[in-house]
Amino acid sequence: MSTQRAPLLLALFLASLALANADLYGNPSPPALPPPSAELAPPPPFAVKGKKFPPESTFCIDPNATCFGKTVKCPSQCPMAKPSDPTAKGCYVDCRSAKCEATCRKRRPNCEGSGAACYDPRFVGGDGIMFYFHGKSNHHFSLVSDPNLQINARFIGLRPAGRPRDFTWIQALGLMFGPHTFTMEARRASAWDAAADHFDFTYDGAPVPLDNGHLSSWSVPDSQLLVERTATVNSVTVTLPRVFEIMASVVPVTREDDRVHKYGIPADDCFAHLEVQFKLLGLSEEVEGVLGQTYRPGFRNPVKRGVPMPVMSGEHRYLTSSLLSANCKYCTFSPAVSTGVKTVLALDPWTATLDCTSKSAASNGYGVVCRR
Numbered sequence: 001m002s003t004q005r006a007p008l009l010l011a012l013f014l015a016s017l018a019l020a021n022a023d024l025y026g027n028p029s030p031p032a033l034p035p036p037s038a039e040l041a042p043p044p045p046f047a048v049k050g051k052k053f054p055p056e057s058t059f060c061i062d063p064n065a066t067c068f069g070k071t072v073k074c075p076s077q078c079p080m081a082k083p084s085d086p087t088a089k090g091c092y093v094d095c096r097s098a099k100c101e102a103t104c105r106k107r108r109p110n111c112e113g114s115g116a117a118c119y120d121p122r123f124v125g126g127d128g129i130m131f132y133f134h135g136k137s138n139h140h141f142s143l144v145s146d147p148n149l150q151i152n153a154r155f156i157g158l159r160p161a162g163r164p165r166d167f168t169w170i171q172a173l174g175l176m177f178g179p180h181t182f183t184m185e186a187r188r189a190s191a192w193d194a195a196a197d198h199f200d201f202t203y204d205g206a207p208v209p210l211d212n213g214h215l216s217s218w219s220v221p222d223s224q225l226l227v228e229r230t231a232t233v234n235s236v237t238v239t240l241p242r243v244f245e246i247m248a249s250v251v252p253v254t255r256e257d258d259r260v261h262k263y264g265i266p267a268d269d270c271f272a273h274l275e276v277q278f279k280l281l282g283l284s285e286e287v288e289g290v291l292g293q294t295y296r297p298g299f300r301n302p303v304k305r306g307v308p309m310p311v312m313s314g315e316h317r318y319l320t321s322s323l324l325s326a327n328c329k330y331c332t333f334s335p336a337v338s339t340g341v342k343t344v345l346a347l348d349p350w351t352a353t354l355d356c357t358s359k360s361a362a363s364n365g366y367g368v369v370c371r372r
Contacts, residue, residue, distance in 0.1 A: 054079075055073055055074040055075065055076060055079035055080075055091070056073075056074045056079060056080055056081060056091060057071050057072060057073040057074065058071070058072050058093040058095070058102070059071045059072075060072060060093075060095035060100075062095060065095040065096050066095070066096055066097065066098060066100065067095040067096070067097065067100035068095070070095075070100050072093045072095070072100055072101065072102050073102065074091035074093075074102045075091070075101075075102060075104065077089070077104050078090055078091045078102075078104035078105075079091065082107075082215060084214075084215070086107075086214045086230060086231040086232065086235075089104035089105055089106055089107075090104070090105060090106075090107050091103075091104065092104070092105050107230040107235075107237060107247065108230060108231075108235055108247060108249055109247045109248060109249055109275045109276055109277035110247075110277055111124075111275060111277070112124065113277055114126060114128055115277050115278035115279060115280065115291070116275075116276070116277045116278075117143070117153075117170060117274075117275075117276050117277070117278070117291065118275040118276070119169075119275075120132070120134075120167055120168060120169060120261070121133060121135075121153075121155075121168065121169060121170050123290065123291055123294075123312070125291060125294025125295075125301065126280070126291070126294040126295035127294045127295075127299060127301055129294070129301045129303065129305075129310075130310065131301070131303040131310045131311065131312040132309050132310065132311050132312065133290050133311070133312045133314070134165055134166065134168055134311065134315075135153075135155040135166075135168050135315060136155060136157075136166055136168065136315065137155055137156055137157035137158065137159070137166040137168055138154075138155070138156065138157075139154075139155055139319060140152050140153065140154050140155070140174075140319070140320045140321070140322055140323050140325075141153055141155065141290055141315070141318045141319055141320065141328075142288070142289045142290065142292075142318040142319075142320055142326070142328045142330070142331055143173075143278075143289045143290050143291045143292065143318075144278070144280065144283075144287065144288075144289040144291055144292035145287070145288040145289045145292060145318075145326060145328065145330065145331040145332050145333050146283050146284050146286075146287045146288070146289075146292065146332060146333065147284060147332055147333065147334045148177060148178065148243070148282075148333075148334075149175070149176070149177050149243060149244065149280075149283075149333065150174075150175065150176040150177075150326045150331065150333035151173060151174070151175050151244075151278075151289065151292075152173070152174040152175075152320050152322075152323050152324070152325070152326075153170045153172065153173055153174075154170070154171050154172040154173075154174070154185075154323050155168040155169065155170060155171065156168065156169055156171040156271065156273065157169060157271075158263070158264060158265075158266075158271075160262070160263070160264040167261075167263050167264075169253070169271060169273035169274075170273055170274045170276070171185065171186050171272075171273050171274065172184065172185035172186065172274070172323055173185075173246075173248070173274065173276065173323075174322075174323035174324045175244075176324060176326065176333060176335070177223070177240060177243060178223070178335070179335060180203070180204055180222075180223050180225070181202075181203070181204055181205065181324050182201070182202065182203050182204075182225060182238070183200075183201065183202045183323060183324070184199060184200070184201050184236070184238065184248060184274070185199070185200045185201075186198055186199070186250045186272040186273050186274050187199065187200050187250075187272060188269065188272060189252070189269075189270050189272050190268045190269060190270065191270060192252040192270045192272070194233075194234075195233070196233065197212055197233035197234060198233070198234055198250040198272050199233075199234065199236065199250055201218075201227060203220060203225065208227060210227055210229065210236075212229070212232055212233055213229060213232055214229055214230070214231055214232050215228065215229060215230075216228070216229050217229070223240065224240060224241050225238070225239070225240050226238070226239045226240075230247070231249075234249055234250045234251075235247075235248070235249040235250075236248055236249075242281055242282055243280075243281055243282065244278060244279060244280055244281060245278075245279040245281075246276055246277070246278055246279075247276065247277045248274055248275065248276045248277075249274070249275045249276075250272055250273070250274060250275075251272070251273065251274075251275055252270035252271065252272050252273075253265050253270060253271040253273070278291065280292070280295060283295050284332075285297055286332060287332075288318075288330045288331065288332055289318060289330075289331075290312065290314060290318050316329065317329050317330045318330060318331075
């Protein structure tokens with residue numbers, strides 16, 4: 001009897017195995033889905049197909065601002081302060097503007113805008129006047145010096161035979177505020193790779209672990225310093241509420257620039273350097289530095305107007321011994337002076353909005369930003 005049942009039991013067993021990999025009708029099961037990839041993030045709200053979200057808005061609360069008590073809505077052209085597309089413009093709200101309207105702006109340095117430092121290096125002062133400051137290769141100069149803030153720059157460059165001065169670019173920035181320090185540097189590269197990151201950062205002497213990726217960020221609670229990428233690589237915004245906002249990018253000296261300006265760039269160094277734009281907040285009336293002096297009330301810019309290359313002198317006044325020193329002849333930074341950054345109800349004197357979103361970019365970290 002048992003011998004006769006053995007073939008039947010074997011057939012039932014094989015059928016059960018087949019059904020385990022098939023549907024009720026015997027059709028084979030589809031292949032298993034691959035494991036989810038960490039690189040595939042869900043789409044941002046504004047990119048969800050078939051759905052529309054209202055633009056962000058900011059409520060202005062400073063009674064001294066022209067837009068006090070008004071809600072300023074971001075335009076449809078730039079509905080978000082931090083768009084998911086790194087090439088898109090972000091929404092920027094200034095509650096002191098005459099029209100009480102938000103504007104769209106790139107989240108990269110504007111080399112033609114106030115506070116810019118780009119190229120060989122060309123500055124646009126707080127007074128809106130453009131000038132060049134040549135400096136000297138492998139030396140450090142104070143760009144801004146105030147009791148609560150010091151910003152130095154390291155210049156790199158080269159001097160072709162027969163030239164009276166160096167061609168120079170800003171390779172690094174060193175910031176001191178209160179007891180803290182922060183540096184950003186353009187890493188040397190023999191050849192430019194746009195897909196690779198060329199930034200190095202430190203905070204209080206320790207490396208900053210900032211991941212690649214648009215909108216990735218790093219912050220520290222003790223000073224409220226925020227570093228945020230505005231592209232996958234090579235562009236960031238560094239913000240310290242009520243003190244500064246710095247947009248920075250690393251760029252090379254291109255072969256076309258080398259050809260036009262006759263720099264004489266060697267084949268093994270693309271002279272990666274920084275393009276930056278500063279927004280400086282709460283400066284004293286005695287602020288110093290190559291750039292800082294142009295923010296003083298009543299400053300009379302000495303550069304010659306109407307010439308192709310107006311040059312600002314002052315190398316001897318603003319030369320420092322290192323990237324993180326404040327020992328230039330005109331430096332006024334005092335480490336004993338606190339930045340006074342508070343974690344609650346701190347007001348930005350330029351945008352005059354309240355921080356309810358913890359470092360919102362819509363108004364430089366201070367704004368009642370409404371989302372849905």
